[in-house]
Amino acid sequence: MSSEHARQQVTMRDVADAAGVSVATVSHVVNNKKGARIGQDARQRVKDAIQELGYRPNAMAKTLSSGSSNFIGLVADAIATTPFAGQIIHGAQDEAWKHGYVLLVANTESDPAAEEAAIAMMLEHQVRGILYSTWFHRAITVPPALHETDYVLVDCYEPHTRAPAVVPDEVQGGRTATELLLQAGHRRIAFINTTSPSPAQEGRLAGYRSALDAAGVAFDEQLVLYAPSEQEGGYAALDTVLARGATAVFCHNDRMAMGLYDRAHERGLAIPGDLAVVGFDNQEVIAAHLRPPLTTVALPHYELGAAGVRRLLGIDGDGDGDGDGAASLIPCPPVLRASIT
Amino acid sequence: MSSEHARQQVTMRDVADAAGVSVATVSHVVNNKKGARIGQDARQRVKDAIQELGYRPNAMAKTLSSGSSNFIGLVADAIATTPFAGQIIHGAQDEAWKHGYVLLVANTESDPAAEEAAIAMMLEHQVRGILYSTWFHRAITVPPALHETDYVLVDCYEPHTRAPAVVPDEVQGGRTATELLLQAGHRRIAFINTTSPSPAQEGRLAGYRSALDAAGVAFDEQLVLYAPSEQEGGYAALDTVLARGATAVFCHNDRMAMGLYDRAHERGLAIPGDLAVVGFDNQEVIAAHLRPPLTTVALPHYELGAAGVRRLLGIDGDGDGDGDGAASLIPCPPVLRASIT
């Protein structure tokens, strides 16, 4: 039920008339044009008229005549599955806003048709560029239409291509998680990896091994297990972890850690006393409120979104570590809580 | 790093020239204008030319000349705090899309300045209307600028006003949760309410009482406790719940239930054997993976977003229960899992 709004848009014409000047003059003061020569009095009269009438420039007209819009499109495969996608949107929106851009959002549920429609819509709206994002780090193939404009892949990448992408540094993340345990003095560190093939699966494992190497701890194949990356997986894996004689465990993600906690409590084990644990993702709702609160490594979703627009806009910014030149690697910082010694 | 795109927009003029007709003709076939009389041959030539050149209409120009845009603005106070806001965006986006609209999203973090800027931006983009949403159900006061266009409050409302709003039916939700327990034969049902004053606090309590009444169970003040609506609150409340002799408990939200589970396990209690529990919110990541999976009542965020755009567009749709005429109440459906007998 929309109320009636006889809202007759106040146009630049109106302001010009009210101020007794031409629209050109109004345009000049509105945009604070540098080269324009406008007298103090006229400038003031225009400003007053704008206030008086409550004038708001018409962004469409502006875009049309100036030739460049201030839209940045964001197409996501699953906007609401986890708070993750939300963080990407959040980061992208903040950064875009900072540079005078506005976010146009579309959700596709990974449906190719919806995806194409979304991209078409954005192209028609003359977006400055498109951010194509996924809710978990994975390989994708770029939809053809995307090539009609500038774009950046966020939290995903196209293998064997130089398609610009921004992804989390899984290897560094895995290394960081492991180091946290190493630094606490642990030597028999288990790693419960996910069963789903993915950059995270490979990357975190690589990081785990690299940290072990660096610390001079021999890699023991017996200590890396595979389980579904959910509570159930962690719950089921704990017994094996213990059987293998580990004193600490690195869970592929926080949800797994949550399930593992349950089983540990069931067996009367104390965390971190009997077993130190570190998670991954930093899924607030879970990690911050487990007992004890879970030490983990954060997936930098907000940063991914922000870095995505920076990359799109060609602003290299804070020199985020570069990957192979096509993919920027965003660091995964540790989040210290209480599940390690 | 945006690649270079010498992308010279293909315009209607180009299509017209290629097809050997006027732009008016092209416009007519593109929009499938009803009154227009275009011959089969010309129509075909235009379509071919469009294919050939890869023409895409310029939405800005269209909006400008036709006078009405296809944007719907969504301003949210916290896009990423929980998956909740994401669901609202998701629902709004799906429904908007369904009616040919596109979502313009802005995040404000509850900062009044950001809020004003966001609304201004949307107004400048000639949005059809604005959805003003919050990530948890609460009372707000409508920012003045919102009155310059059509709007609908989503998951929030303005007291003592006829401001159109769409909110979850907390009372029905509370009643539903309680009924779930009642139907399982419980009579001493505790309710751990939140300590934060809110529509949820009042509404769910009212629902709890109404369900009790309807079942002929006397209300026992001793059975309603108050705790912070987080894991810690639920954890701490369990002992009291038991001390008061309850056989079932209705937690104000899933997070509380999660904490309560922890304490229950610690005390060696079986759920639902020794204690039945029902949550609220249906926060997937948690509820679906607790042991045992938590029966709960869902907060219909997706529906809130969708109903919001329907209301904005004046589509009454499936006659969602009406509140006082200003606020539409969206039902909170039960989600059956395994925490009740």
Next chain:
DNA sequence: ATCCTTTGATTAACCGCTTGATCAGACCCT
């Protein structure tokens, strides 16, 4: 043959704003 309809397609004004080109007047030199 003549006049009226219909059909098929074009004209041109307009949407609100941007911007290079142009213009009128004031001021300064010589």
Next chain:
DNA sequence: AGGGTCTGATCAAGCGGTTAATCAAAGGAT
């Protein structure tokens, strides 16, 4: 007094479409 420079502000041509009004040609009726 005549010519050159500034200054302050206006003109007018788009930007890419939409749409009411108009027009030309063909077919029908008388």
